[in-house]
Amino acid sequence: MEDLSEKTIVIAGLGVSGRSALEVLQGRAGRIVTVDERKPEADRHSFDDVDWSQVDIMVTSPGFNPRTPFLLEAQRHGVAVYSEVELAWRLRAANERTGKPAPWVGITGTNGKTTTTQMTSAALSACGLRAPAVGNIGNALSHAAIDPSNDVLCVELSSFQLHFTQSLELDCAVITNIADDHLDWHGGMANYAADKSKVFRGVTRTLVFNADDERVSRLAAQADIASGCRTVGFTLHEPKAGQLGLCDGWIVDRSGVAGDEGQATRVAPVVDFTHLCEPDGTPYPHLLADVLAALALTLGMGADLATALDALRRFSPGGHRIETVAEQQSEGGRSIRFVDDSKATNAHAANASLAGFAPGSVVWIAGGLAKGARFEQLVADRRDRIKAAVVIGADQELMLEALKTQAPDIPVNVIDPKDAGTVMQRAVDAAAAFAEPGDVVLMAPACASMDQFVSYADRGDQFADQSRRWVRDHGAK
Numbered sequence: 001m002e003d004l005s006e007k008t009i010v011i012a013g014l015g016v017s018g019r020s021a022l023e024v025l026q027g028r029a030g031r032i033v034t035v036d037e038r039k040p041e042a043d044r045h046s047f048d049d050v051d052w053s054q055v056d057i058m059v060t061s062p063g064f065n066p067r068t069p070f071l072l073e074a075q076r077h078g079v080a081v082y083s084e085v086e087l088a089w090r091l092r093a094a095n096e097r098t099g100k101p102a103p104w105v106g107i108t109g110t111n112g113k114t115t116t117t118q119m120t121s122a123a124l125s126a127c128g129l130r131a132p133a134v135g136n137i138g139n140a141l142s143h144a145a146i147d148p149s150n151d152v153l154c155v156e157l158s159s160f161q162l163h164f165t166q167s168l169e170l171d172c173a174v175i176t177n178i179a180d181d182h183l184d185w186h187g188g189m190a191n192y193a194a195d196k197s198k199v200f201r202g203v204t205r206t207l208v209f210n211a212d213d214e215r216v217s218r219l220a221a222q223a224d225i226a227s228g229c230r231t232v233g234f235t236l237h238e239p240k241a242g243q244l245g246l247c248d249g250w251i252v253d254r255s256g257v258a259g260d261e262g263q264a265t266r267v268a269p270v271v272d273f274t275h276l277c278e279p280d281g282t283p284y285p286h287l288l289a290d291v292l293a294a295l296a297l298t299l300g301m302g303a304d305l306a307t308a309l310d311a312l313r314r315f316s317p318g319g320h321r322i323e324t325v326a327e328q329q330s331e332g333g334r335s336i337r338f339v340d341d342s343k344a345t346n347a348h349a350a351n352a353s354l355a356g357f358a359p360g361s362v363v364w365i366a367g368g369l370a371k372g373a374r375f376e377q378l379v380a381d382r383r384d385r386i387k388a389a390v391v392i393g394a395d396q397e398l399m400l401e402a403l404k405t406q407a408p409d410i411p412v413n414v415i416d417p418k419d420a421g422t423v424m425q426r427a428v429d430a431a432a433a434f435a436e437p438g439d440v441v442l443m444a445p446a447c448a449s450m451d452q453f454v455s456y457a458d459r460g461d462q463f464a465d466q467s468r469r470w471v472r473d474h475g476a477k
Contacts, residue, residue: 002090013061017084020140052077062160083164088145096148106199108157109176111349119294121154126311169202172300179348206300211235234292275316286352320460326467334437338467341444342460347378350446354382367393368447375402383407388434394451420452428466
């Protein structure tokens with residue numbers, strides 16, 4: 001644990017990470033100054049009131065991009081800028097059983113990192129370890145890092161958190177994928193990928209990477225890892241040497257993480273993972289990729305294969321991730337299902353979500369806060385899945401343009417953005433009007449939610465409520 005007893009530390013922002021940093025620093029730092037222009041309890045309400053010459057360290061919130069003036073000013077004065085992740089790493093407590101800091105398993109990527117983190121935590125916990133899911137997943141990392149009862153930390157890491165993180169040397173790490181997202185915050189794709197790649201730096205036990213993602217594969221090949229660290233690629237195709245993948249309906253290992261290195265070892269049939277499949281047994285590709293990543297991480301930590309597999313078989317994705325929230329039954333046994341994937345907040349995630357359904361079966365609710373993204377490639381890739389589209393959001397032009405140019409034959413209903421309180425009711429009614437037995441009304445918006453909803457969770461909750469209301473009102477067919 002780093003000695004901060006003579007350091008003056010500024011905490012920038014009193015959001016979740018800032019409050020957590022404040023709590024763990026109390027009694028550990030020489031002097032703490034909090035700055036937040038909107039929180040009356042802060043010590044300062046403007047960074048203009050900070051004397052940077054008297055500051056040693058600043059702990060910053062993920063909400064402040066690297067070009068924020070006060071961050072540049074602090075660095076100009078030689079102040080070390082830490083993320084909460086960096087602070088937590090430096091304050092790690094010794095585990096009460098081993099006498100050493102608990103190892104960290106780090107998970108990052110544009111999409112899939114929350115589910116992979118939860119899966120990894122579930123599998124390691126089933127093996128008898130205290131292995132909480134923490135970090136960007138919503139549970140304060142700094143508190144977990146100083147808790148001596150934790151055996152291992154499963155840490156979801158956002159690119160925002162990683163930017164001001166320099167010291168990590170994880171036991172196991174994965175990048176699930178990299179696609180365009182948050183590029184305005186980072187200042188471009190190169191910077192975004194560079195921040196993601198920090199999880200690979202100095203990995204000691206197992207580096208896991210998405211072998212189907214060219215950019216991630218390149219970062220894995222370039223990573224400066226510890227001597228003896230195993231590298232495992234995961235793929236949704238037949239695995240090559242050094243990979244964990246799929247063959248003839250089975251998860252097959254050729255990396256040695258689950259069997260003999262170089263040999264093709266059958267690990268488990270895909271149909272075992274019923275929570276990650278459509279009712280007909282067809283797996284959702286992106287969730288299956290998450291299983292492969294979590295399995296490689298878990299086994300990379302030395303977990304028992306049978307126990308880890310059992311935990312992953314029983315795992316069910318969290319809310320707002322491919323969740324059937326309502327269903328209208330028909331006499332023929334087929335139904336209209338309403339599926340909430342509100343967490344698909346960018347084009348890459350929505351693409352993966354749509355890929356899991358049968359061609360021509362999806363009535364797609366899309367749109368929201370586009371964040372400058374384009375959707376032409378998404379629509380071109382998945383037009384075969386889309387039966388009709390319902391476009392919501394205050395920022396509709398980019399989505400409508402993509403549908404018009406890439407899928408002009410697909411019917412579209414545009415929801416008037418006025419009266420945000422009834423947007424979801426109108427969207428569900430419009431989507432259901434297109435749907436027939438055997439179809440899926442899928443909300444995978446490919447956009448952020450804050451234009452008309454409090455959060456993606458609020459958007460998902462409203463979709464679920466309105467879907468159930470529609471099924472009650474219309475009964476069985």
